[in-house]
Amino acid sequence: MVKIDPLDIKILIELQEDARKSLREIAEKLGVAEGTVYNRINKLKRLNLIKKFIPVVDYSKLGYDIIAIIGITAEGGHLVEIEEMIAKEPNVTAVYDVTGEFDVITVAKFKDRDSLNKFVKRVAGMEYVKKTYTMLVLNVVKETHLIDLSTLNQNETSK
Secondary structure, three states: OOOHHHHHHHHHHHHOOOOOOOOHHHHHHOOHHHHHHHHHHHHHOOOOOOOOOOOOOOOOHOOOOOOEEEEEEEEEOOOHHHHHHHHHOEEEEEEEEOOOOEEEEEEEEEHHHHHHHHHHHHHHHHOOEEEEEEEEEOOOOOOOOOOOOOHHHHHOOOO
16 A cells, blocks of 8 residues: 555545646645645656546447446456456456456446447357356446545544
8 A cells, every 4th residue: 555645635636626737726725835746746656646647538428328247257267368358348448356256347338239249249259258247237326436535634644
């Protein structure tokens, strides 16, 4: 686990709200020098805590209305190979190595049922894939990569 202080957390919170905020805006809001914010952000990048700055795209507005969650059971010893093959698929947004009924859970988005069908058949036909189980998302209630870092801030300062 990476150790960061309350100022780092506050900077991360500001960037989560809008990664396009200027260093000056963040510095003024937090009451620190612009150079401090610059140095802290660079430190967070070096620690790989900030991986990249990217837009959050609403894929449904581009026609990707079908979200599939696919459970995959692999033949023993070939899990990593399957995960690597699936991760290369362009519609795949997540590949998780999991415990439980399945070995892998994959999340993928599609524009139409035909694309989904071809993808599922491609995955089911991959070498070392024993079985697949596909679930379709009916309604997205919450979809984010963000967690509320302000609680981390409280926990850090209370120690």
